[in-house]
Amino acid sequence: MPSALRSLPRTLKLFCMASLASLLIIFGLLKAADIALSAHRNARLARWRAPTNKQGWRADFDYSDPRIQGMRRAAVVGDSFAYGWGVDWNQTFSKRAFDSLNNGASHKWEALNFGAYGVGPMKELETLERILPRYRPDIVIWQFYINDIGGLHDGLQRNKASADISAWKTPPSPIFMYNIKQAFHAFFPSLYLSTATGIRRIYGRLFKDRRTVFNDPDYMYRQWGGLYSPEELPRIEKDWISLEQILIRAAAVSERYNARFLVLFIPAEAEVSDAYREELEKRFLYHIDKNAAESRYAHKRLALFLTQHRIELLDMLDDFRNHADPSALYLHGDFHLxxxxxxxxxxxxxxxxARH
Incomplete structure (x- = not known):
């Protein structure tokens, strides 16, 4: 034993050894929890995942370049909502919609799903420009969700290029606290929101930087459902300008290949459920002046822009709000459908x- 340790009082030695042992025990428990959570997540994925086709997309058939004579073709471009995260392939909106159209119709449809988990508008535009000349769809359905604008101007968009779910399998990570945080958020959402708000507020007060309360734009856009502090609007405006440029380009390239371009707006739960919005306001937004805040900013801004540029919009906000139980439309502990x-x-x- 080093002489420095031998000179320490016996009580202090015992305290240090007990503290070290406690830390090792805590570390071991957290690591065990991380392994269990990773296994649980992968088992959850395996329950509903569908085999990808030869082109690497989630579908029950391979995509062919030549068009089938007499068959209309649709291309669905989007993120995990278009992919159908959390539901079986036969339950996804693209599969159900076109199966319904083909039931007894004289004109059959073929729907090519190019939804991929973790992508954003920049990657979706790259996908669109790649598939249009190859597959020549009659219509492009561009799925939009509120987190599509998070960090867009700063180039922080999600860049995952493949829909292959096998790439998402999560081994126990050295940075295992992420899994702990995700579990905390899923099972104790109210406590999680309160704790996160408190930490961010204290940090912001200490460093005189109120923006730290809003330091997670993806979470803000996704969960708050368009309720923004006025001080955030200048930065969000830059994101919107970037998004609008992408949408204009996507519409133009679709028109170049004679494809109808349609934007599908999927609302966040906070935009749909007033009760859920009020819960967030109480636990997470209590420091925002509600009278000054912009409510459903994303929905209003997107609808106005698309109208001005004569881009077709399929707006699901009223359909979701008019549902008898809006909470039944979203996965528990998740923001997907x-x-x-x-x-x-x-x-x-x-x-x-069918009308068109």
Whole structure:
């Protein structure tokens, strides 16, 4: 034993050894929890994942370059909502909508799903520009969700290029606290929101930087459902300008290949459920002046922009708000849609395409 340790009082030695042992025990428990959570998440993925086709997309058939004579073709471009995160392939809105259209119709449809988990508008535009000349769809359905604008101007968008779910399998990570945080958020959402708000507020007060309360733009856009502090609007405005440029380009390239371009707006739960919004306001937004805040900013801004540029919009906000139980449309502890949510979109999409 080093002489420095031998000179320490016996009580202090015991305290140090007990502290070290406690830390090792805590570390071991957290690591064990991380392994269990990783296994649970992967088992959850395996329950509903569908095999990808030869092109690497989630579908029950391979995409062919030549068009089938007499068959209309649709291309669905989007993120995990278009992919159908959390539901079986047969429950996704694209599968249900076009199966419904093909039931007894004289003109059959073929739907090519290019939804991929973790992508944003920049990557979606790259996908669109790649698939249009190859597959020549009659219509492009561009799925939009509120987190699409998070960090867009700063180039922080999600860049995952493949829909292959096997790439998402999560081994126990050295940075295992992420899994602990995710579990905390899923099972104790109210306590999580309160704790996160308190930490961010204290940090902001200490460093005189109120923006730290809003330091997670993806979470803000996704969960708050368009309720923004006025001080955040200048930065969000830059994100919106970037998004609008992408949408204009996507519409233009679709027109170049004679494809109808349609934006599908999927609302966040806070935009749909007043009760959920009020819960967030109480636990997470209590420091914001509600009278000055912009409510449903994303929805209003997107609808106005698309109208001005004559881009077609399939707006699901009213359909979701008019549902008897809005909470039944979203997965518990998650922001993705349940089979019920997908079914509502499928009915509306099929009805709109049938009219045209």
């Amino acid at each position: 349940t089979p019920t949510g997908h079914a509502i979109i499928a009915r509306r999409l099929a009805a709109m395409l």
